[in-house]
Amino acid sequence: xxxxxxxxxxxxxxxxxxxxxxxxxxxxxxxxxxxxxxxxxxxxxxxxxxxxxxxxxxxxxxxxxxxxxxxxxxxxxxxxxxxxxxxxxxxxxxxxxxxxxxxxxxxxxxxxxxxxxxxxxxxxxxxxxxxxxxxxxxxxxxxxxxxxxxxxxxxxxxxxxxxxxxxxxxxxxxxxxxxxxxxxxxxxxxxxxxxxxxxxxxxxxxxxxxxxxxxxxxxxxxxxxxxxxxxxxxxxxxxxxxxxxxxxxxxxxxxxxxxxxxxxxxxxxxxxxxxxxxxxxxxxxxxxxxxxxxxxxxxxxxxxxxxxxxxxxxxxxxxxxxxxxxxxx
Amino acid sequence: xxxxxxxxxxxxxxxxxxxxxxxxxxxxxxxxxxxxxxxxxxxxxxxxxxxxxxxxxxxxxxxxxxxxxxxxxxxxxxxxxxxxxxxxxxxxxxxxxxxxxxxxxxxxxxxxxxxxxxxxxxxxxxxxxxxxxxxxxxxxxxxxxxxxxxxxxxxxxxxxxxxxxxxxxxxxxxxxxxxxxxxxxxxxxxxxxxxxxxxxxxxxxxxxxxxxxxxxxxxxxxxxxxxxxxxxxxxxxxxxxxxxxxxxxxxxxxxxxxxxxxxxxxxxxxxxxxxxxxxxxxxxxxxxxxxxxxxxxxxxxxxxxx
Numbered sequence: 001x002x003x004x005x006x007x008x009x010x011x012x013x014x015x016x017x018x019x020x021x022x023x024x025x026x027x028x029x030x031x032x033x034x035x036x037x038x039x040x041x042x043x044x045x046x047x048x049x050x051x052x053x054x055x056x057x058x059x060x061x062x063x064x065x066x067x068x069x070x071x072x073x074x075x076x077x078x079x080x081x082x083x084x085x086x087x088x089x090x091x092x093x094x095x096x097x098x099x100x101x102x103x104x105x106x107x108x109x110x111x112x113x114x115x116x117x118x119x120x121x122x123x124x125x126x127x128x129x130x131x132x133x134x135x136x137x138x139x140x141x142x143x144x145x146x147x148x149x150x151x152x153x154x155x156x157x158x159x160x161x162x163x164x165x166x167x168x169x170x171x172x173x174x175x176x177x178x179x180x181x182x183x184x185x186x187x188x189x190x191x192x193x194x195x196x197x198x199x200x201x202x203x204x205x206x207x208x209x210x211x212x213x214x215x216x217x218x219x220x221x222x223x224x225x226x227x228x229x230x231x232x233x234x235x236x237x238x239x240x241x242x243x244x245x246x247x248x249x250x251x252x253x254x255x256x257x258x259x260x261x262x263x264x265x266x267x268x269x270x271x272x273x274x275x276x277x278x279x280x281x282x283x284x285x286x287x288x289x290x291x292x293x294x295x296x297x298x299x300x301x302x303x304x305x306x307x308x309x310x311x312x313x314x315x316x317x318x319x320x321x322x323x324x325x326x327x328x329x
Numbered sequence: 330x331x332x333x334x335x336x337x338x339x340x341x342x343x344x345x346x347x348x349x350x351x352x353x354x355x356x357x358x359x360x361x362x363x364x365x366x367x368x369x370x371x372x373x374x375x376x377x378x379x380x381x382x383x384x385x386x387x388x389x390x391x392x393x394x395x396x397x398x399x400x401x402x403x404x405x406x407x408x409x410x411x412x413x414x415x416x417x418x419x420x421x422x423x424x425x426x427x428x429x430x431x432x433x434x435x436x437x438x439x440x441x442x443x444x445x446x447x448x449x450x451x452x453x454x455x456x457x458x459x460x461x462x463x464x465x466x467x468x469x470x471x472x473x474x475x476x477x478x479x480x481x482x483x484x485x486x487x488x489x490x491x492x493x494x495x496x497x498x499x500x501x502x503x504x505x506x507x508x509x510x511x512x513x514x515x516x517x518x519x520x521x522x523x524x525x526x527x528x529x530x531x532x533x534x535x536x537x538x539x540x541x542x543x544x545x546x547x548x549x550x551x552x553x554x555x556x557x558x559x560x561x562x563x564x565x566x567x568x569x570x571x572x573x574x575x576x577x578x579x580x581x582x583x584x585x586x587x588x589x590x591x592x593x594x595x596x597x598x599x600x601x602x603x604x605x606x607x608x609x610x611x612x613x614x615x616x617x618x619x620x621x622x623x624x625x626x627x628x629x630x631x632x633x634x635x
Contacts, residue, residue: 035437035521039529040429041538047428051436054421054513061508062443064465065454072454126348129341132334136342142623143349146356148630149619150612151567151585157592157608158355161362161601169358169375200355205630212631232334261449265569269589283449290453291574299453306450314445 069307072300091301100277101285101302107191108281112259114195115202119255120248122199123206128236130207131214141211148204152262156269159197183271187278190271194279197270198263206251213247214240253317260309282306356612363387363606370602386606390591396607398580399587403566403611406502406583410565411558414507419550422516423542427528440510448505448571456574459501463491497578506571512557515632519553520546556629559622563615584611 041047076087095101130140147155162170165182174181183189217240225235264283267273273280273288280288286306290299362370364383369376390396425437448455458464467490470476479487495501523546531541547554569585576582579590588608593599619626 035426035517036429036433037427037520037528038525039532041427041528041532041541042429043538044428044430046538047424047430047433050420050424050428053417054440054510055436057417057504057508058439058443058510060462060465061455061458061505062446063439064468065451065458066446068454068457069451122348125344129344129348132341133338133345136345140345140349142620144345144352145619145623145627146616147352149563149615150356151569151615153567153569153585154588154608154612155355157588157604158359161605162355162358164601167370167375167599167601169377172375200352204352208627208630212627226332232332232337257447261447264449268569268573269592286450287452287570291456296453303450303453307446310446310450 066307069300069303072296073304075300076297087297091297092304094298095301095305100280103277104280104282104285107277107279108260110191111195111198111263111279111281112256114191115198115259115263116252116255118195118199119202119206120251123203123210123251124248126203126207127210127214130211132232141208144207145204147201148208150201151265152198152201153265153269155197155201156266159193159200160270163193163196183275185275187275190275190279193270194263194267197266198259202255202258206255209247209251210244213244217243250317253313257310257313260306260313356616359605359609359612362602363609365602367598367600367602382602383606383609386602387610389600389603390607390610393603394587394590394607395580396584396587396610399582399584400610402499402502402581403584405499406572407562407565409499409503410506411561413503414512414561415554415558417507418510418512418516419547419554421510421513422520423546426517426520427538427541440513443508443510444514448509452570452574455505455571459495459505459575461492462495462500463493466491495575497576497581499581501575502572502581502583505575506565506568512561515557516550516553519550523549552625552628553632555622556625556632559618559626560629562618563626566615587611 073091074086074088076085076090126144130137130144150158160168162168163181163183165171165175165184171181180186181189183193221239222235225239230238260281261283263281264287267279267281267284268287271279273284282302283306286299286302289295289302360383361377361379363386364379364381365376365386366380366382369380369382387396421440425433425440461467470489475489476487479489495504527545528541531545536544566583567585568583572583572586573589576586579587582590584607588604588611591600591604591607593601593604
């Protein structure tokens with residue numbers, strides 16, 4: 001009997017979707033609405049009053065902006081308050097035909113793949129090591145989760161300094177090794193810098209989840225394999241790792257979301273999208289086009305594409321959680 | 330754990346030591362560089378040992394980028410976001426789990442949808458909403474043609490539209506960041522695990538809904554609230570994109586944004602030592618929080634799956 005790994009990385013989002021999806025069956029079987037307590041209060045007025053602050057804030061700063069982004073994507077507006085004109089799909093078509101946009105798509109993909117692979121790989125190695133030993137576990141864990149507390153922007157600033165070609169200590173090490181390190185000039189170097197600065201923070205997060213998942217694997221199975229003569233490394237790959245797949249899937253999606261949306265501060269603090277747009281990711285381009293070049297229509301069209309991506313990722317996350325449930329034996 | 334594996338044990342310790350050193354190296358360099366003088370930073374090869382200029386450097390940062398003020402702003406904004414978001418979320422979660430009312434499921438879905446789209450994908454319209462918080466009213470006025478109506482009623486040209494900008498205000502920094510439902514969700518999930526018998530018993534004893542909320546639900550949620558507060562504090566203290574957009578007045582920025590001001594620019598002598606001393610002080614509150622409230626932090630992080 002395998003334990004649910006579900007509780008280790010309780011994805012509120014997926015769980016909610018699942019609950020919502022399951023409501024119909026429970027409606028038929030019980031008489032009680034799902035997601036509602038059996039003994040509920042009948043005070044309607046109070047309920048609306050309690051919900052009002054949340055819904056009001058969401059309306060003002062979530063629903064209205066989201067709908068307006070949708071509308072603006074099909075408009076062409078003059079940044080100086082001239083006028084607004086409906087252009088249909090022109091903004092989206094213009095993006096489709098725009099080489100800088102495709103360059104941003106490529107940069108984003110390269111960035112996300114490098115980030116996810118580096119993050120998961122290193123976090124898995126560290127989690128395996130921390131799970132294997134007993135002494136000093138707590139100290140290692142504490143040291144390894146510190147980066148998570150640090151702001152992405154600060155992570156960017158610190159790594160930009162460490163890798164600064166004229167003063168950075170790590171750049172000096174690289175120079176002494178004969179590498180002509182300069183992220184201000186070489187696109188590859190700039191991308192490396194951004195990936196390292198982003199991974200630093202995210203490895204902590206991944207490590208914490210993997211470590212918790214490893215602690216939750218039932219010792220009986222691992223011990224049974226040990227009795228059968230499998231060594232620690234073999235046990236890890238043959239038994240523990242397959243049991244971790246749900247958590248790995250979950251973390252992969254989270255890392256993609258992080259790479260797509262949350263790395264704006266890191267890019268802004270290190271390379272500002274350069275050199276020559278080499279590290280301009282999709283989110284950075286929304287900001288650049290919307291707030292620097294004031295091309296609102298194009299920026300809104302890009303927002304729409306990102307929204308679609310975010311919705312797709314939510315769906316994937318949901319599917320991942322579904323699979324997690326099916327892993328129960 | 331099952332057998333003795335001295336070589337693997339040693340390898341694991343080595344990996345962990347290496348990992349921990351690499352992870353903490355950047356922080357160590359922040360301390361070192363923050364304590365150097367201008368000449369020491371620019372000298373080659375750079376020193377790997379700290380010096381004694383930390384306070385002098387921070388004093389420079391304090392004057393140059395008004396760090397006292399920025400720190401105060403960060404504290405006000407983060408505290409307000411944490412308190413506001415937790416209060417609003419607890420009430421909303423209470424309403425959708427403990428009350429039977431029409432449109433309950435709709436309300437639930439409206440809240441749920443907001444989890445899907447991070448602020449990064451809708452920055453321009455969100456900025457417009459903050460630049461004029463009267464926007465929904467103005468849209469209403471426009472669609473219903475209230476201006477023309479009022480003009481014909483009063484017999485002179487009037488405009489009912491309002492202009493209420495949140496740019497460079499605490500409200501502008503706080504409220505848009507409160508507009509997501511992560512905490513609501515977490516509390517709802519937690520409320521669902523509370524035994525039904527509790528609310529049944531409370532009702533039989535004649536407790537009114539708010540009495541149940543204050544006397545039973547809130548004390549039970551204590552550990553969840555603390556964990557969420559820590560996660561939210563880290564999140565709000567570390568915000569970057571939104572404070573950057575919504576503040577143009579340097580005195581209304583947050584500490585993290587202040588660091589951006591200190592970043593070396595092309596036309597000035599780079600002052601990394603000043604920047605690093607300010608960086609050290611700015612990252613101190615979240616780091617201390619994680620170190621001293623590690624149990625809560627880990628719980629919050631794993632509960633929220635975020």
